[in-house]
Amino acid sequence: MEPFEPIRDFFHRRHAHHLDKIFPFVRLLLLETASHRTYACYPSPFIKMAIMVNALEVGEISYTISPLQDRLFVYGIEISREYKRRGYGLAALWGLHRMHSLPIVPVSIISSNEAHRFWHRSRQILSAAGALIQPDIHRGHVYQEQQSWKHLIPESSIDRSIREHEEWMAREAIANRNAAT
Secondary structure: OOOOHHHHHHHHHHHHHHHHHHHHHEEEEEEEEEOOOOOOOOOOOEEEEEEEEOOEEEEEEEEEEOOOOOOEEEEEEEEOHHHOOOOHHHHHHHHHHHHHOOOEEEEOOOOOHHHHHHHHHHHHHHHHOOOOEOOOEOHHHHHHHHHHHHHHOOOOHHHHHHHHHHHHHHHHHHHHHHHHO
16 A cells, blocks of 8 residues: 555545536536447447536537447547636546446547646546546547447448358359369
8 A cells, every 4th residue: 555545545535526516517418419330339329518517618528338338438528728627527527427337438639738637637536436437549449349349230231232242252262163173
C-alpha cells in the first residue's frame, strides 16, 4: 500500500460526490442517431448528444455501444471554450455511465495535452465513483473488433448471392482440377 493511498481515496470519494452535485444541472439531449453498414459499430447506432446546462448547450458528445453490449465507445467530447474546466465533460461521461453501466473506451484521443489531461483525470475521478474508463484505442482497432460481433450483422441478399456464387465457383474449380488429374 502506498503511503498516500488512503488520502487519495478520500479525495476520489469527494470528487465522486462532486459529480453527483454537478450532474443534476447537466443534461444529455439527443441530437442525432445514425446506423449504416459502413459504421464501425454497425448494427449499433452512432449517437450524438448535446451537453446541456440550465437549458444552454455547452458541448457535444458522440458515442456508440458495442453490438455485444459490453463497452461504450466515445468518439468525441467537445466543450465550448467558455465552458471548459467546469466539469461538464466529466459529468457527461458520468451520465453515460449511469445510463448504460458499461466500461467507457475513448476512441482516437487527439494528441493534445488538454485531451490527455482530461482523460487521465476522468479515469482517476470516475474510477473512484465506480465507472471504468479503459485505455484508448484507435479507429482501426474498432474495425478489427468488428470480427467479434460480425455474426450479429444481417447479411443482405446481394452479399449472400455474391458469397454463394464465390463458394460455387471455388467448388467448380476444385472439381475441374480433380477431373483433370
